[in-house]
Amino acid sequence: MTDLFDALEVCLQDLESGADLETVLARFPEHADELRPIVTAAAQARSVSVSEPSPETIRRGRARVLQHAAELREESVRSRRRSIPILQRLTLAFSLAAFLLMLSGFGLLNASASSLPGDSLYTVKRGWENVRLTFVLDPSERSLLETQFYYERLSEVTQLLSLGKQSPVEFAGMYIQSGDLIYVSGVQVVVHADTLLPANGLENGMAVLVNGNTNSSGWVDAVSIEILPQTAVVPEGEAVPVIVTPTQTPQKGIDSVDSPPVGNENEGTTANENQNGNVNSNENANGNSNSNTNSNDNDNNDEDNSNAGGSNNNDDGGDDDEDSDDDNDND
Numbered sequence: 001m002t003d004l005f006d007a008l009e010v011c012l013q014d015l016e017s018g019a020d021l022e023t024v025l026a027r028f029p030e031h032a033d034e035l036r037p038i039v040t041a042a043a044q045a046r047s048v049s050v051s052e053p054s055p056e057t058i059r060r061g062r063a064r065v066l067q068h069a070a071e072l073r074e075e076s077v078r079s080r081r082r083s084i085p086i087l088q089r090l091t092l093a094f095s096l097a098a099f100l101l102m103l104s105g106f107g108l109l110n111a112s113a114s115s116l117p118g119d120s121l122y123t124v125k126r127g128w129e130n131v132r133l134t135f136v137l138d139p140s141e142r143s144l145l146e147t148q149f150y151y152e153r154l155s156e157v158t159q160l161l162s163l164g165k166q167s168p169v170e171f172a173g174m175y176i177q178s179g180d181l182i183y184v185s186g187v188q189v190v191v192h193a194d195t196l197l198p199a200n201g202l203e204n205g206m207a208v209l210v211n212g213n214t215n216s217s218g219w220v221d222a223v224s225i226e227i228l229p230q231t232a233v234v235p236e237g238e239a240v241p242v243i244v245t246p247t248q249t250p251q252k253g254i255d256s257v258d259s260p261p262v263g264n265e266n267e268g269t270t271a272n273e274n275q276n277g278n279v280n281s282n283e284n285a286n287g288n289s290n291s292n293t294n295s296n297d298n299d300n301n302d303e304d305n306s307n308a309g310g311s312n313n314n315d316d317g318g319d320d321d322e323d324s325d326d327d328n329d330n331d
Contacts, residue, residue: 041127185237
């Protein structure tokens with residue numbers, strides 16, 4: 001069977017009968033790429049049980065699907081020279097509308113809109129996004145839709161981090177490294193030894209795709225970081241102020257052992273050296289003082305000796321004079 005419409009109808013019937021996804025798609029390898037997002041969304045939706053919606057919810061869901069089908073039809077009319085003939089795309093679009101009408105009747109699309117990674121309805125949310133991308137024919141419109149989904153992924157990651165939830169995530173953004181910290185559109189990302197990185201390295205301002213896991217500490221542990229094409233438009237985000245504390249888990253290659261500041265050690269060493277220098281100077285000064293004292297003592301000894309010698313000479317002279325006078329009297 002080569003008709004895409006009939007292939008989709010058979011795939012949905014097989015899923016309803018309990019067949020698995022790959023077995024269903026293997027029956028129509030020539031249409032597998034076009035059928036995969038629709039059949040995947042159908043399989044995910046059927047695996048989720050939700051409560052019966054109100055009539056008003058069903059009405060809004062039907063209106064939403066019909067509006068989207070009309071948009072697909074209008075876009076298909078404007079498009080030319082596509083890989084799949086326009087008629088086939090139109091047929092598939094209406095089949096998709098009928099399928100989504102069934103999903104909206106159970107309120108799955110509305111309920112999954114606010115779901116986060118790890119929630120039971122999150123696969124339905126992503127499946128619907130893939131379906132929308134499949135049927136966007138205009139490249140510029142497709143780029144705008146991809147950018148919209150990039151912002152949605154970033155919003156999901158920030159919500160998970162604010163709630164302290166752990167979950168696998170995938171999001172795109174702008175790569176910024178400031179010192180030892182890495183951010184992707186304002187979300188702190190920790191790179192580990194087993195993180196898969198581009199062979200040519202990463203530079204600030206690159207658009208990247210991050211696969212990793214959120215944690216309760218407030219950052220994403222990166223499993224891999226890929227570089228997106230330069231034409232990709234990703235959210236820039238804002239830098240998150242980080243206060244470094246002794247208990248903060250370091251980035252890759254940073255030791256967490258506390259050590260005294262290097263600058264204080266050098267200053268202390270210089271101060272000690274200068275202090276030792278002053279001590280030596282004081283010792284030299286003391287040595288000079290001792291030398292001066294010794295010199296003064298020597299001078300004083302010389303003066304005492306000189307005075308003593310003078311006194312002896314004077315006494316001897318006086319005795320001679322007295323002896324001479326005595327001799328004259330005797331005469």
